[in-house]
Amino acid sequence: MKRVFSGFRPTGKQHLGNYLGTIQNCVALQDEYECFYCVVDIHALTTLENTERLQEDIYEMVLDWLAAGIDPQKSVVFVQSHVPEVMELHTLLSMVTPLSWLLRVPTFKEKVKMQPHNVNYGLVGYPVLMTADIALYKGDIVPVGEDQLPHLELAREIVRRFNSLFGFVFPEPQARLTSFPLILGLDGVQKMSKSYDNHIEISASPQVIMERVMTAVTDPARQFRSDAGHPEICNVFRLHKIFTPASADEIASECRSAGIGCVTCKNMLAQNIGSTLEPFRERRAVLSSKPDYIAQVLAQGANRAEFIARKTIREVKEKMRLLRRSNYS
Numbered sequence: 001m002k003r004v005f006s007g008f009r010p011t012g013k014q015h016l017g018n019y020l021g022t023i024q025n026c027v028a029l030q031d032e033y034e035c036f037y038c039v040v041d042i043h044a045l046t047t048l049e050n051t052e053r054l055q056e057d058i059y060e061m062v063l064d065w066l067a068a069g070i071d072p073q074k075s076v077v078f079v080q081s082h083v084p085e086v087m088e089l090h091t092l093l094s095m096v097t098p099l100s101w102l103l104r105v106p107t108f109k110e111k112v113k114m115q116p117h118n119v120n121y122g123l124v125g126y127p128v129l130m131t132a133d134i135a136l137y138k139g140d141i142v143p144v145g146e147d148q149l150p151h152l153e154l155a156r157e158i159v160r161r162f163n164s165l166f167g168f169v170f171p172e173p174q175a176r177l178t179s180f181p182l183i184l185g186l187d188g189v190q191k192m193s194k195s196y197d198n199h200i201e202i203s204a205s206p207q208v209i210m211e212r213v214m215t216a217v218t219d220p221a222r223q224f225r226s227d228a229g230h231p232e233i234c235n236v237f238r239l240h241k242i243f244t245p246a247s248a249d250e251i252a253s254e255c256r257s258a259g260i261g262c263v264t265c266k267n268m269l270a271q272n273i274g275s276t277l278e279p280f281r282e283r284r285a286v287l288s289s290k291p292d293y294i295a296q297v298l299a300q301g302a303n304r305a306e307f308i309a310r311k312t313i314r315e316v317k318e319k320m321r322l323l324r325r326s327n328y329s
Helices: 016-029 052-070 083-095 097-105 106-114 126-136 148-164 204-214 233-243 245-256 262-276 277-290 293-319
Strands: 003-010 034-039 076-079 141-144 175-176
Touching: 003 016, 003 126, 003 148, 016 034, 016 052, 016 141, 034 052, 052 076, 052 204, 052 277, 052 293, 076 293, 083 126, 083 293, 097 126, 097 148, 126 293, 141 148, 148 175, 204 262, 233 245, 245 262, 262 277
Parallel strands: 003 034, 003 141, 034 076, 141 175
Antiparallel strands: none
16 A cells, blocks of 8 residues: 655644645545654744744644544554654755755745744755655655645655665655645635634634634625625635535525625524534544543554654665664664
């Protein structure tokens, strides 16, 4: 069975954008592939200067994953730093990666502009560590959107160069182009994100969901209740198409004829989001009532991942003549 690798920065409780854009896809892939889902905490350090909430963010994110359907019996769920071999492979791959390849990465230039006070070595070497993440487990497939294809192509170039210099070890990871729907935030402008405070957490209570939805920007051209609406430009209606699909056409018609107002429309959306996520909240409550469960899942995942990682590192060292074959037969 082919292997999928996906890494995610620890961002704490997940929101609707994470759920609709990524988590649902991760759950579906479990039935087709051997999946490795990794919390990339070392990657987070390239931009994170305060680690006070790091462990809490890891816990909350993994709790949401499991409650949403990622199954630790089917998939390997683990934290990047819990398998130290990834740092070793990162170092070894850095020896064959030209600096010019890394400096041309568009996201590096963007990060330099965003954090000019913290242009650290890890930020430059980020693509090498990403390659190590995938290559350590000999990942065959990496689910990406089209905007991430250049990053994966660089990973392919790095493993291709290693294989040409020392002999074949790593498969070249293939992209599985995935349609990640762009979920706009409650402001109707930016994508849903905690940094913009325009999000709805999937673990939120029905009351909080209602409060958050009521702040959502609707059709800017509709000033009064009696005005005809334009659902095609309303972000609340976009969410209705996801959470109220059976009634979406009726809602659009009522909006255009001013049969319903924005408050009623928001109220309906909040109730439907809340009812859709109710099974998730119930599963999350059960899992969170087991204080050691997440730690056990991550420990077991790290053990499974490390078993593969050690074999890969040994093979790499043998190919690079850092070990004799008899050293680890």
